Amino acid sequence: MSSENPPLEFLVISRGQWDADKSPEEIQATIDRFYEWHGELVAQGVMRSGKRLAREGKLVSRERIIDGPFAEAKEVVGGFWFIRANSLEEAARISADNPCLACGLEYEVRPFEHVRASAFAVTSETPGRAA
Numbered sequence: 001m002s003s004e005n006p007p008l009e010f011l012v013i014s015r016g017q018w019d020a021d022k023s024p025e026e027i028q029a030t031i032d033r034f035y036e037w038h039g040e041l042v043a044q045g046v047m048r049s050g051k052r053l054a055r056e057g058k059l060v061s062r063e064r065i066i067d068g069p070f071a072e073a074k075e076v077v078g079g080f081w082f083i084r085a086n087s088l089e090e091a092a093r094i095s096a097d098n099p100c101l102a103c104g105l106e107y108e109v110r111p112f113e114h115v116r117a118s119a120f121a122v123t124s125e126t127p128g129r130a131a
Contacts, residue, residue, distance in 0.1 A: 005086065007084040007085055007086055008084070008085060008086065008087075008091075008111065008112075009048075009082050009083070009084055009112060010082065010083045010084075010085060010088065010091040010109050010110060010111055010112075011080060011082060011109070011110045011111075011112065012050070012080060012081050012082065012083055012091070012095055012107050012108070012109050012110075013077055013079075013080050013107065013108040013109075013110070014077065014078040014079045014080065014100070014105055014106075014107055015075060015076065015077055015078065015105065015106050015107065015108060016075075016076060016078070016104055016105045016106050017076060017078075017104060017105075018103050018104050018105070019103050019104035022103050022104070026103065027103055030099050030100055030102060030103045031100070033099035034098065034099050034100050037097065037098065037099055038081070041083075041094070045084065046083065046084055046085070046094060047081060047082065047083050047084070047094075048081060048082040048083075048084070049081055050079055050080040050081030050082060051079055051080065051081075052078060052079040053077060053078060053079050053080075078105070083095065083109070088109065088111055091109045091111075092109050095107045095109050
């Protein structure tokens with residue numbers, strides 16, 4: 001990271017499930033490698049810790065509150081953390097070194113908006129228009 005401009009912060013969302021053909025021992029070895037990789041990046045100030053998400057949850061809409069979350073296996077969100085980088089591309093390159101990619105998980109890397117929401121702006125929540 002360059003010291004000229006302070007790094008930006010990006011949200012990394014862990015998605016998916018472990019490959020069904022991986023043994024518990026293979027998955028555990030990968031998890032152990034992840035924590036080593038993660039710990040090194042936290043110590044370097046490149047990453048901030050996040051959290052794993054519990055299996056249970058609630059889905060809240062204008063109509064009701066129901067048990068959830070509801071998603072296809074490939075869309076399951078397992079956890080999140082934060083990366084400090086100078087660009088989205090750099091944050092994605094850092095995420096590409098995550099050992100868990102080899103066992104089926106994938107990562108969504110998203111920058112934060114630095115402006116307040118507006119009904120007149122095209123955003124990720126605007127229906128029918130790509131942000």
